[in-house]
Amino acid sequence: MAALEPLLMRVGGTRRRVRRGEYLFHAGAPFHALHGIRAGSFKSVLLTEDGREQVTGFHMAGEVLGLDSVGSEACGGDAIALEDSEVVEIPFEELDALASREPALQRELFKLLAGEIQRERTLMLLLGSMRAEERLAAFLLNLSKRLAARGWSATQFLLRMTREEIGSLLGLKLETVSRILSRFQAEGLIAVRNREITILELCALKAVIGRVDSRREIGA
């Protein structure tokens, strides 16, 4: 989520290329740097002792990865490239030291962390209180907004992740994701062709969040 702010760039050092499917870092690896995404996209994955695995977020160019590990010794989860990507490593030691001398940077770091908390909180709310349809709508709208904020089209874009990964993030099975995308298409809200999404009725899509049931309403 968090944007790659100018202040952070001051510290930003070495670049690194990561190819589709490769790990940027592993859970448990020593934490030593934040990563600003210059190009491409990633997923964050968490896995529990009992073998459960869950996607905790998707991240695109302009966002910062690794915030959840600040203050820890080790990385809290895996980060995996969804396509060929490039990042800048921002050594946390440096950043930490610089932040001590530079209140503005310190405040910015707090803001980034708070943003991360905010992001997870939104997801909690989604997982705790929304139905499948609403989750998908919220997901698409969120993607749309973030892409637009980086200068891309808000209404037409490519999903960099599989239906299964989307499902994992949203607490749904891949079949459910697929079905609901089809339903949205049948309702004329979006057009789906493989991973290409076109939002046709933005307002109607927003209205999905909160509606009780799509089919037995007044209509038809």
Added chain:
Amino acid sequence: MAALEPLLMRVGGTRRRVRRGEYLFHAGAPFHALHGIRAGSFKSVLLTEDGREQVTGFHMAGEVLGLDSVGSEACGGDAIALEDSEVVEIPFEELDALASREPALQRELFKLLAGEIQRERTLMLLLGSMRAEERLAAFLLNLSKRLAARGWSATQFLLRMTREEIGSLLGLKLETVSRILSRFQAEGLIAVRNREITILELCALKAVIGRVDSRREIGA
């Protein structure tokens, strides 16, 4: 979650009493302080523009409230006392300034924030991938662990919140919470009497997390 660390106490100033049902702070109110809980307990509540409401956490003596608002202008949610309680206000302005001069404090603040992210992440995993039974088990075990960490009994305690509030946190309806507590009792895992919980079979309760189905297994 986060413990009330010694360093924070240096800054801690004025005390404040909050009675059961009263707000410690409101969503949207200007954020100016963290709150260390000295006695009692609270719930954090979030409500969305479309009127949804969700409990995002329960907090007990020794934990810090308001971390999610660090770096923001305004409080991100409501905090409401579950019983008569007492807190110490830790003015964030002071804390922030002091952190600049004191690397150890800065690092501690980062740790607290990271802990908050960790806490929410655990909840995300729970909401995204666990069934109702597992959620309840995880909830009880989490409470047990936190109480034990503060010197209370790990096996016998009082729930300070209603079934509905538990359900809200776990993404379940209050009836489901009630039913599953009854089921746990019938299975001999716990004893329930109103809000008093006694954990009878800790290992078995842990084993609930991960088991596929309780009733149509081999047995009977």
Added chain:
DNA sequence: CGGCAGATTGACCCTCATCAATCAAGGTGG
């Protein structure tokens, strides 16, 4: 061309939400 990962769609069934009745506990006022 074949093989494979990912996506779609259908049929069935389980978990949990919903609606509703009953019960227990606690507080209040007479």
Added chain:
DNA sequence: CCACCTTGATTGATGAGGGTCAATCTGCCG
């Protein structure tokens, strides 16, 4: 002190939403 009311909890009946299993389809890459 007891009757009354309110709030919270328990339990049952029923059904919908979404999970599971499985077949088929599509696009892509070797």
